[in-house]
Amino acid sequence: TNYSFKVQAMIEKEVAESQKPDTFLRESDMGSNVTSNSSSVRGRFEKMIREAQDSVCLAIEKADGGAKFKEDVWSRPGGGGGISRVLQDGAVFEKAGVNVSVVYGVMPPEAYRAARPTDNGNVKPGPIPFFAAGVSSVLHPKNPFAPTLHFNYRYFETDAPKDAPGAPRQWWFGGGTDLTPAYIFEEDVKHFHSVQKAACDKFDASFYPRFKKWCDDYFYIKHRDERRGLGGIFFDDLNDYDQEMLLSFSTECANSVIPAYIPIIEKRKDTPFTDEHKAWQQLRRGRYVEFNLVYDRGTTFGLKTGGRIESILVSLPLTARWEYDHKPEEGTEEWKLLDACINPKEWI
Amino acid sequence: TNYSFKVQAMIEKEVAESQKPDTFLRESDMGSNVTSNSSSVRGRFEKMIREAQDSVCLAIEKADGGAKFKEDVWSRPGGGGGISRVLQDGAVFEKAGVNVSVVYGVMPPEAYRAARPTDNGNVKPGPIPFFAAGVSSVLHPKNPFAPTLHFNYRYFETDAPKDAPGAPRQWWFGGGTDLTPAYIFEEDVKHFHSVQKAACDKFDASFYPRFKKWCDDYFYIKHRDERRGLGGIFFDDLNDYDQEMLLSFSTECANSVIPAYIPIIEKRKDTPFTDEHKAWQQLRRGRYVEFNLVYDRGTTFGLKTGGRIESILVSLPLTARWEYDHKPEEGTEEWKLLDACINPKEWI
Numbered sequence: 001t002n003y004s005f006k007v008q009a010m011i012e013k014e015v016a017e018s019q020k021p022d023t024f025l026r027e028s029d030m031g032s033n034v035t036s037n038s039s040s041v042r043g044r045f046e047k048m049i050r051e052a053q054d055s056v057c058l059a060i061e062k063a064d065g066g067a068k069f070k071e072d073v074w075s076r077p078g079g080g081g082g083i084s085r086v087l088q089d090g091a092v093f094e095k096a097g098v099n100v101s102v103v104y105g106v107m108p109p110e111a112y113r114a115a116r117p118t119d120n121g122n123v124k125p126g127p128i129p130f131f132a133a134g135v136s137s138v139l140h141p142k143n144p145f146a147p148t149l150h151f152n153y154r155y156f157e158t159d160a161p162k163d164a165p166g167a168p169r170q171w172w173f174g175g176g177t178d179l180t181p182a183y184i185f186e187e188d189v190k191h192f193h194s195v196q197k198a199a200c201d202k203f204d205a206s207f208y209p210r211f212k213k214w215c216d217d218y219f220y221i222k223h224r225d226e227r228r229g230l231g232g233i234f235f236d237d238l239n240d241y242d243q244e245m246l247l248s249f250s251t252e253c254a255n256s257v258i259p260a261y262i263p264i265i266e267k268r269k270d271t272p273f274t275d276e277h278k279a280w281q282q283l284r285r286g287r288y289v290e291f292n293l294v295y296d297r298g299t300t301f302g303l304k305t306g307g308r309i310e311s312i313l314v315s316l317p318l319t320a321r322w323e324y325d326h327k328p329e330e331g332t333e334e335w336k337l338l339d340a341c342i343n344p345k346e347w348i
Numbered sequence: 349t350n351y352s353f354k355v356q357a358m359i360e361k362e363v364a365e366s367q368k369p370d371t372f373l374r375e376s377d378m379g380s381n382v383t384s385n386s387s388s389v390r391g392r393f394e395k396m397i398r399e400a401q402d403s404v405c406l407a408i409e410k411a412d413g414g415a416k417f418k419e420d421v422w423s424r425p426g427g428g429g430g431i432s433r434v435l436q437d438g439a440v441f442e443k444a445g446v447n448v449s450v451v452y453g454v455m456p457p458e459a460y461r462a463a464r465p466t467d468n469g470n471v472k473p474g475p476i477p478f479f480a481a482g483v484s485s486v487l488h489p490k491n492p493f494a495p496t497l498h499f500n501y502r503y504f505e506t507d508a509p510k511d512a513p514g515a516p517r518q519w520w521f522g523g524g525t526d527l528t529p530a531y532i533f534e535e536d537v538k539h540f541h542s543v544q545k546a547a548c549d550k551f552d553a554s555f556y557p558r559f560k561k562w563c564d565d566y567f568y569i570k571h572r573d574e575r576r577g578l579g580g581i582f583f584d585d586l587n588d589y590d591q592e593m594l595l596s597f598s599t600e601c602a603n604s605v606i607p608a609y610i611p612i613i614e615k616r617k618d619t620p621f622t623d624e625h626k627a628w629q630q631l632r633r634g635r636y637v638e639f640n641l642v643y644d645r646g647t648t649f650g651l652k653t654g655g656r657i658e659s660i661l662v663s664l665p666l667t668a669r670w671e672y673d674h675k676p677e678e679g680t681e682e683w684k685l686l687d688a689c690i691n692p693k694e695w696i
Contacts (some may be wrong), residue, residue: 002441072673086672097672221662223651255636282667289668290661293641294651303571303642310673313638318671319630320637322664324434324445 002292011105011306016083017073019323024102026079029131041133041171041247045155048247049100049135052254056137057085057098057257061346063265064090068097079104084311085329088318092146092269097314098137105130107158129159134175134255136298138315139261144281146268147181147188148229148288150315152298153250173246174236177257178215179290180229182281183333184340186347188264189230193347195260196233196253203249204241211235214342220324223293226341228291236297280334282321289320359453359654364427365421372450377479389519390479393503396595397483398431398447400501400602405433405446407606411613412438417446422656427452432659433494438664440494440617444661446485446666453478453653455506477507482523483602484646486663487609487683492629494616494634495529495536496577497609498663500646503600521594522584525605526563528577528636530629532685534695536612537578541695543608544581544601551597552589560581564692569639574689576639584645628670628682637668 021152023030029042057069067090075081082101101278106127134154142150153345155176179192193212200207215234219227238246290301291316302312371378377390405417415438423429430449435441454475489496501523527540541560548555563582567575578687581601586594640647640663650660676682 024624070672088672095670095672107578223657286664290635290641291640293646309571313670314672316670318632319669320669321667322443322661324418324662325445325658325668 008130011103012076013306014074014076014081014308017075020073020083021075024075024079024081024133026104041155041243042133042157044247045133045250046100047128048251048254049153050132052135052257053083053085053098053100054135055255057087059262060087060093060098063090063262064096064271065205066091067093069096076104079100082308082311082320084308084314086314088144092141092143092265094140094142095314095318096137096139096309099134099311099314100135101137101308101311102133103307104330105132108305111211131157131159135140136315137257140285140317141265141269143269143271144273144277145185145271146247147179148285148317148347149177149257150180150256151175151177151220151257153254155247170239171243172237172239175228175240175250175253176211176215176218176232176234177253177260178219178232178234179261182285182337183277184230185264185268186240188267189347192230192232192260195256197348199249199252199256200233201247202252207235207249208233213334219291221287221295223294224287224290226227226287227344228288228341230340231344232348270334279321282319283323283326284337285317285320286322289316292316300303350372359451360424360426362422362424362429362656365423366423367691368431369423369429372423372427372429372481374452380627389503389570389591390481390505392595392647393481393598394448395449396602397481398503400483401431401433401448403450403603404605405435406439407610408435408444408446411610411617412440412444414439415441417444420658424452430656430659432499432662434662438490440613442488442490443662443666444485444487445659446483446487447659447662448481448483449656449659450481451479451655452688453480462651465620469484479505479507484604484663484682488633488665489613491619492530492621492625493533493619495527496633496665497525497527499523499525499602499605501602501693503595503598518585518586518587519591520585521598522555522586523580523598523667524559524566524580525601525608526567526577526580526582528632528656529608530632530685531625531681532578532688533612536615537695539611540578540580540608543604545696547597547600547604548581549594550600555583555597556581567639569635569643571642572635572638575692576636576685578688578695579692621640627669628676630667631671631674632685633665633668634670636665640664 001178023043023046025042025046051275061068064087067087070089073081082099084099085097087096117188132154134152136152137150139149155171157169157171159169161266162204162347179189198206209307211233214230216227219229219231221228231343261313299312299315328338356548371394373394409416411624412435413574417433417435417655428450430447433445435444454477480502483501485498487497487620503521505517505519505569507517523693525544527537545556548559560579563579564575566582567577569576647660647663672688676686
């Protein structure tokens with residue numbers, strides 16, 4: 001599905017807010033007289049991602065030991081909004097962003113068809129209103145031995161087409177958590193993947209192997225023929241399971257971020273390093289930028305649809321580096337990382 | 349015209365060469381029995397861009413006062429190839445790349461139609477072989493008061509369709525030279541634009557105003573609503589003038605790079621600066637990366653068609669920076685630069 005690349009500026013300009021509202025949902029989505037179950041999923045998903053934002057930010061501030069997140073709240077006149085939190089130049093973190101957003105938008109019908117794997121192609125033309133909510137985060141530590149973490153969990157729903165009253169809404173879940181180190185510590189990568197697998201295994205034994213491979217396939221920098229990092233889990237357009245089960249699964253994944261990541265940060269944040277280690281980390285940060293600006297759906301979708309630019313690009317590292325034709329010497333630690341990005345491994 | 353975004357990996361993998369050939373043209377393009385004039389334009393354009401590469405590299409080495417360009421020569425089995433020259437971490441230049449390339453490729457017919465403004469739409473389906481040659485360069489100085497320069501001059505030609513023997517080939521010229529400072533010195537920007545205007549005025553009084561505006565429009569970072577820099581000249585798909593005239597014009601533009609840029613570098617390369625000046629330069633370098641990876645046709649075309657990655661991405665700065673929600677204070681020098689990127693000015 002590639003609806004992301006077909007839509008154009010159909011999101012209103014955001015405005016800054018001084019207060020955090022209890023919900024970014026439209027009033028029509030919140031009433032006690034909700035008739036469909038999916039309507040209440042909107043509210044429960046928003047609650048989940050806001051709690052995930054709070055707990056991850058708290059854990060990051062604690063690990064950093066001093067720096068605090070700066071918060072920006074924004075909304076859109078027609079409904080929706082978000083909370084962006086950024087911690088910059090901390091003791092441990094170079095840049096950490098944790099955002100939640102709720103979007104009400106409209107997409108062209110061709111995009112709707114493309115995004116509906118089960119659709120039989122008989123949808124009448126006309127713009128389709130949609131709802132999207134998600135938590136998205138990128139955590140870039142300073143120490144080159146401490147890995148970058150990314151996670152994102154999102155829920156997407158379309159309104160029933162106007163010419164088909166009572167027709168079921170389409171909904172799906174997407175998300176993932178993945179690790180991007182500059183150097184491999186096998187115990188760290190094993191720990192990270194084990195936590196992802198445990199979260200998956202609570203729901204379906206097929207999830208971890210399937211979403212692990214999906215992650216390796218998704219975070220692929222085609223022009224380099226290498227992956228951005230060492231993967232984790234990734235899934236998208238997931239709607240062929242029970243909706244409640246997928247809501248619980250997304251919640252479990254979001255709750256697994258702290259146990260998967262914080263122990264690694266605690267272990268690596270003070271490891272001594274040289275200028276050469278730092279330069280290699282910066283080169284890998286350059287690859288991170290390449291992936292996000294050229295391939296990442298969330299980023300390219302956001303840039304093209306008029307999303308809040310500063311929230312979208314908070315995923316970019318504070319600093320990055322590009323050296324011409326840099327090739328690590330075979331057998332070095334840098335080479336081992338690159339090799340694992342070129343040839344994804346089974347870590348557990 | 350947007351043929352660039354429709355083509356997919358139809359260029360062969362390149363191989364490294366130890367020797368520079370006299371020409372990268374296919375033998376069939378070089379013989380003395382050439383029957384069409386456009387065939388010899390290929391050879392004369394290649395000669396021009398290789399001379400431009402030599403003279404610019406010499407001038408940059410001289411301005412740097414110590415560092416030397418590293419050269420990589422490569423070719424493709426079916427014809428074509430290139431010379432990449434990169435100077436990294438010099439005394440004056442952080443990263444300077446000057447590349448020439450000659451490409452023989454094949455594009456889908458829909459792309460061909462899109463790229464031919466005069467076509468009447470009756471082209472039979474079937475892949476269209478094309479020839480493209482160009483010189484491309486990005487020069488990033490270290491000193492935040494010394495501006496980045498980019499220039500690119502290219503010639504594009506399609507082979508006559510197989511089912512229409514004797515039908516004229518399509519050809520066009522493209523290119524431009526533009527300046528990207530982190531701080532404005534009005535005399536520098538005026539000097540730069542004056543040299544561009546003088547080159548244009550030798551050929552057509554409409555060229556400078558038209559290509560100056562085209563440049564402002566092209567180097568537009570849509571998601572920021574700002575331009576990458578302070579412009580210069582830019583043109584593309586130019587074929588509605590005499591072919592010889594456009595070859596001379598491209599040559600004149602390429603020859604204007606040194607007089608337009610080197611005097612500015614000499615004046616600014618040793619200006620004292622603070623960490624704050626450097627951080628602002630690095631933020632602007634981040635914008636440079638955003639433009640090149642998200643919008644630049646040459647880059648996105650190259651990444652998608654299997655071009656030589658290291659040559660394409662040599663345009664990226666050695667280092668770049670992204671700060672969350674950075675806004676220069678009104679009236680500061682940083683604000684003045686940003687304002688000129690948001691509201692393009694007439695410099696002369």
